[in-house]
Amino acid sequence: MAQDIFLPNLLYFGFFLIPIFFIMNYLEIHQISKVMKSLSRMFIQLMLVGGYLHYILVLxxxxxxxxxxxxxxxxxxxxxxxxxxxxxxxxxxxxxxxxxxxxxxxxxxxxxxxxxxxxxxxxxxxxxxxxxxxxxxxxxxxxxxxxxxxxxxxxxxxxxxxxxxxxxxxxxxxxxxxxxxxxxxxxxxxxxxxxxxxxxxxxxxxxxxxxxxxxxxxxxxxxxxxxxxxxxxxxxxxxxxxxxxxxxxxxxxxxxxxxxx
Incomplete structure (x- = not known):
C-alpha cells in the first residue's frame, strides 16, 4: 500500500503555482483564470470521484x-x-x-x-x-x-x-x-x-x-x-x-x- 497523503499537504504544490502565474502575467499569457478554474474543477471532480469510487469498489x-x-x-x-x-x-x-x-x-x-x-x-x-x-x-x-x-x-x-x-x-x-x-x-x-x-x-x-x-x-x-x-x-x-x-x-x-x- 502506498503511503497516504494528508489533504492539507496538497496545498504545498500551490506554492509552485505562484511564480508560474507571475511569469504568465509578465509574458501576457492571459490564461491564469482558466488555469485556476481547471485546477479547481480537477480538485473537486477527483475528490468526488474518490468518494464514490470507494463505494463502487466495495460493493x-x-x-x-x-x-x-x-x-x-x-x-x-x-x-x-x-x-x-x-x-x-x-x-x-x-x-x-x-x-x-x-x-x-x-x-x-x-x-x-x-x-x-x-x-x-x-x-x-x-x-x-x-x-x-x-x-x-x-x-x-x-x-x-x-x-x-x-x-x-x-x-x-x-x-x-x-x-x-x-x-x-x-x-x-x-x-x-x-x-x-x-x-x-x-x-x-x-x-x-x-x-x-x-x-x-x-x-x-x-x-x-x-x-x-x-x-x-x-x-x-x-x-x-x-x-x-x-x-x-x-x-x-x-x-x-x-x-x-x-x-x-x-x-x-x-x-x-x-x-x-
Whole structure:
C-alpha cells in the first residue's frame, strides 16, 4: 500500500503555482483564470470521484459497474461533441459507437484472454481500465475530427475535383481521413517509443507504489499501452468511416451539418 497523503499537504504544490502565474502575467499569457478554474474543477471532480469510487469498489455490483461504465462512455461522447460543436443526434450516436466499440473489444481482451477473470465485471479492473482507455480515446477523436474538418474546409475544391474525375466518395475522402487518423495516433507512438527510457508511465508507477513487483507492473503497462494505441486508432478510424457514410452524399460536403464546417 502506498503511503497516504494528508489533504492539507496538497496545498504545498500551490506554492509552485505562484511564480508560474507571475511569469504568465509578465509574458501576457492571459490564461491564469482558466488555469485556476481547471485546477479547481480537477480538485473537486477527483475528490468526488474518490468518494464514490470507494463505494463502487466495495460493493462491486456488476449492474452498478456497468451503469458507471455507461455513464463514463456518455461523458466521453459529450466531451467530443461539445469540443467539435456539431449539434446533431446522428453525430452524437456515431461518436458514441466509435467510442464504445474499441472499449468493449479491449475490456473483453483484458478480462477474458489476458487476466482470465472469473468476474468479468470486477470493478477493480473494469473502472480503472475503462477510465484510461476512454480518456485516451477522447483526445484522439477530438484531434481526428478537428483536423478532418479543417482539411475539408481548406481543400473542398480538391475533394470535389476528385469526384469530378470519377473517384468514389471514399476514394476522394481517403487522403483527408488518412491525415486525420495519422495525426491522432502520433502521440501514442511517441509515448510507446520513449517509455522506460524517458518516462515511467502512470499505471506502472501506480502499481509499484501500491506494492506490486516491478516486473508485474511492467507487464500491465505493456498491455495497457497497447490497448490505448488500439483504442485511439480504432475509435478515430471508425469515427471517420461513420461520418463518411452518414454526412457525405455525392457532391455535397458534410450534408447534415454543413453550417458547422
Amino acid at each position: 462491486n455490483n456488476p449492474f452498478i459497474n456497468i451503469a458507471y461504465l455507461i455513464f463514463m462512455s456518455s461523458a466521453a461522447t459529450i466531451t467530443v461533441v461539445r469540443d467539435v460543436k456539431i449539434h446533431n443526434i446522428k453525430f452524437f450516436l456515431t461518436t458514441a459507437l466509435a467510442i464504445i466499440t474499441p472499449l468493449i473489444l479491449n475490456l473483453t481482451l483484458f478480462s477474458v484472454l489476458l487476466l482470465k477473470l472469473e468476474d468479468k465485471f470486477n470493478a477493480m479492473y473494469l473502472i480503472p481500465l475503462s477510465g484510461m482507455i476512454l480518456g485516451n480515446t477522447v483526445n484522439g477523436m477530438i484531434i481526428t475530427i478537428n483536423d478532418f474538418l479543417k482539411s475539408m474546409r481548406v481543400n473542398e475544391e480538391s475533394y470535389l475535383l476528385s469526384l469530378s474525375f470519377g473517384a468514389t466518395k471514399f476514394e476522394a475522402l481517403k487522403p483527408f481521413v488518412s491525415s486525420a487518423v495519422s495525426l491522432a495516433f502520433k502521440p501514442s507512438v511517441a509515448n510507446m517509443g520513449n517509455v522506460g527510457l524517458v518516462s515511467l508511465p502512470g499505471m506502472m508507477t501506480g502499481q509499484i507504489l501500491g506494492g506490486s513487483l516491478p516486473i508485474v507492473a511492467i507487464k500491465y503497462q505493456i498491455a495497457i499501452m497497447t490497448a490505448l494505441f488500439v483504442s485511439r486508432f480504432l475509435s478515430s478510424f471508425l469515427l471517420m468511416i461513420f461520418c463518411s457514410i452518414q454526412f457525405f452524399n455525392g457532391y455535397s460536403l458534410f450534408t447534415q451539418n454543413k453550417k458547422h464546417i
